[in-house]
Amino acid sequence: MSETVQVVAVTKSYGNVKALTDLSCVFREGETVALVGHNGAGKTTLIKLLLGLVRSDSGTVRVLGEDPAAGQFAARQQLGFLPENVSFNMALSGRETLTFYARLKRVPLASVGSLLERVGLGEAADRRVGTYSKGMRQRLGLAQALLGRPRVLLLDEPTTGLDPALRRSFYEIVAELRADGATVLLSSHALTELEGKADRVVIVNRGRKIADGTIEELRSIARLPTRVRVTLADSDAGSVDDWIGRTGAWKRINGHMLEIDAEPDAKISLLRSAASPDAPVIDLDVVPPTLDELYAHFLATGEACK
Numbered sequence: 614m615s616e617t618v619q620v621v622a623v624t625k626s627y628g629n630v631k632a633l634t635d636l637s638c639v640f641r642e643g644e645t646v647a648l649v650g651h652n653g654a655g656k657t658t659l660i661k662l663l664l665g666l667v668r669s670d671s672g673t674v675r676v677l678g679e680d681p682a683a684g685q686f687a688a689r690q691q692l693g694f695l696p697e698n699v700s701f702n703m704a705l706s707g708r709e710t711l712t713f714y715a716r717l718k719r720v721p722l723a724s725v726g727s728l729l730e731r732v733g734l735g736e737a738a739d740r741r742v743g744t745y746s747k748g749m750r751q752r753l754g755l756a757q758a759l760l761g762r763p764r765v766l767l768l769d770e771p772t773t774g775l776d777p778a779l780r781r782s783f784y785e786i787v788a789e790l791r792a793d794g795a796t797v798l799l800s801s802h803a804l805t806e807l808e809g810k811a812d813r814v815v816i817v818n819r820g821r822k823i824a825d826g827t828i829e830e831l832r833s834i835a836r837l838p839t840r841v842r843v844t845l846a847d848s849d850a851g852s853v854d855d856w857i858g859r860t861g862a863w864k865r866i867n868g869h870m871l872e873i874d875a876e877p878d879a880k881i882s883l884l885r886s887a888a889s890p891d892a893p894v895i896d897l898d899v900v901p902p903t904l905d906e907l908y909a910h911f912l913a914t915g916e917a918c919k
């Protein structure tokens with residue numbers, strides 16, 4: 614996969630506020646990357662650097678081989694951007710709005726209708742944006758970002774305001790773009806919903822990158838315990854207590870369920886004992902550390918991983 618975005622040792626301050634410090638990362642074709650961090654971590658600043666809206670104090674930024682802050686940034690045509698807060702002219706219809714942006718981007722106007730259909734605004738295309746719900750405006754923003762089949766899509770908090778069904782259809786569109794070879798950067802606080810959607814997670818904290826890898830890589834680096842939960846069979850209390858005593862420090866969740874946080878080294882032997890024929894267990898669930906837990910871990914340790 615070829616590299617579409619290269620950020621090398623970038624520092625950016627606003628006055629005496631350091632928004633990004635010595636940040637490096639690379640994004641590739643066909644890759645969906647989650648950019649995760651608290652408020653003020655520097656996510657929007659990174660996106661603005663990639664768009665050429667702000668200039669770094671030091672370091673290098675390349676998008677599709679070009680410097681976005683240079684006067685002639687021809688690759689801008691191949692960038693799609695959905696800002697955190699979309700704002701449109703309320704008096705125009707959805708179709709008029711998208712036609713306006715298509716003209717600005719010099720994209721064939723014929724694509725406007727199909728894009729509106731794609732984001733589920735086909736029927737509302739000729740209504741004024743002022744009558745749209747927040748979710749509909751967000752989808753119009755997404756349609757605007759998709760104009761011209763961009764090779765790099767920068768989506769700042771894209772699912773804010775979308776209900777669960779719209780979120781699902783949003784991630785379906787992201788998956789299509791990924792299959793089409795686009796690089797998709799999703800900046801988000803909604804960590805749980807990003808599991809299974811992003812190929813890679815980049816965590817920033819106070820302007821510094823503190824983690825970068827697939828969720829599996831981050832899990833193996835963090836070495837957080839895996840939660841194992843078992844449902845007990847209707848065995849006599851004595852044999853259950855005996856089994857618990859032999860296998861580990863289980864916590865009782867209720868009368869028939871136990872839970873334990875298994876350290877990576879102890880996980881397999883614990884699962885073997887829970888699955889063995891003499892265990893008083895009728896069901897077993899394994900819950901790996903969530904993205905939320907990984908995020909909290911990396912924030913707490915400030916661990917750099919790549």
Ligand SMILES: Nc1ncnc2c1ncn2[C@@H]1O[C@H](COP(=O)(O)OP(=O)(O)OP(=O)(O)O)[C@@H](O)[C@H]1O
Pocket residue numbers: 627628630631632650651652653654655656657658659697
């Ligand atoms: N134009 C500006 N002038 C001064 N400070 C700024 C400016 N833009 C951003 N900052 C500061 O830079 C830091 C990074 O801000 P940025 O908007 O990049 O964070 P973020 O991760 O996108 O936050 P959020 O999740 O709240 O949108 C913050 O301390 C912010 O206050």
